[in-house]
Amino acid sequence: MVDKHIPNDTILYLNGVSVSFDGFKAINGLSIVLKEGELRAIIGPNGAGKSTMMDIITGKTRPDVGDVYFKQDIDLTKHDEADIANLGIGRKFQKPSxxxxxxxxxxxxxxxxxNRTPWQSLVFxxxxxxxxxxxxxxxxINLGDQKNTLAGDISHGQKQWLEIGMLLLQEPEVLLVDEPAAGMTDEETFKTADLLRDVAKSRSVIVVEHDMEFVKALDCKVTVLHEGSVLSEGPLDVVQQDEQVIEVYLGR
Structure with missing residues (x-):
């Protein structure tokens, strides 16, 4: 246990995390606590540190200072990307893979x-x-009728659902999803919000997103990042009234 103040229901704990690249502080004293079974939306302007935050959680980037813990007692800064994926943290990038x-x-x-070897996968x-x-x-994932369709022939939104399904089959305890609504139709956007809300009934989900209608449909706690730290946090309707958030991100 890193800190007696971490609540028992915490699954992801970032405290005082900072990292710099060539003198630029991409993350600056970032502290976020995610509970088990929580759905959280992360918003903020470009360059706010959203992707870097996900890189730190998944082991792609090591912070200069700060605590990053999974399930209260696993120090993620001591594990690489493959380890962290096996521990139960799945990441979906913006572009479907x-x-x-x-x-x-x-x-x-x-x-x-x-995680079988190539040979084991062949004979699986x-x-x-x-x-x-x-x-x-x-x-x-709304693809029951497309099981035999080539993935190249389904829509962009359906590819996003497919990748979410592929990640879920690996049973992650935390799912990090990067801008899933980008390029989707309105119908796909709302179906994706429904899907992620349902996923969060059995695991914790962090969604990085710019689409405010999509964030509204997620109906969850929102964290606003700015210049590498938390600017505001709370329900979307509260965050949208925050003068600082309006100034740096939402506009007037």
Missing amino acids: VIETLTVWENLELALAG KLTNKDKDRLDEMANY
């Missing part, structure tokens, strides 16, 4: 194969239980 020459089902099957055979799980996941 599905394999477009494989079907929706085959992409899900690859994700279920998980689905059990009936595995097949049921893939069926359930395809339906869960």
Whole structure:
């Protein structure tokens, strides 16, 4: 246990985190506490430190100072990206990384194969239980009717859902999602908000987003970053009334 003040229901704890690149402080004394089963939206202007924050949580970037703990007692600064993924922190980047020459089902099957060696993945055979799980996941991510469609032939929004499904098959306890609504139709945007709200019933989710309608649809606590630290935090309607937030991000 790093600090007796970390509440028992905390799954992600950042305290006093800073990191500089060539003298520029990308993250500056950042402190965020995420609870088990919490859905949190992170907003802020470009350059506010949102992506760097996710890089630090997932081990891509090491902070210069500060605490980064998972489940209260796992110091993430002492683990690399592969370790952190295996510990139970999944990350979805803004651009979907599905394999477009494989079907929706085959992409899900690859994700279920998980951390096997290439040879083990080649000889991996689905059990009936595995097949049921893939069926359930395809339906869960609104792609039950597209299981045999090439991932390259589904819409951008559907590719985002597919990648979320692939991550969920790896059973992360925390899911980090980067700008999922970018490039989506209105219908896809609201379906994605529904999906992420449902995902948060069984795990913790952080969503970095610019689309305020999407953030509103998430109906969750919002953290506003500015110049690498927390500028404001609370429900969206409260944050939107914050004079500092209006000044630096939302505009008048």
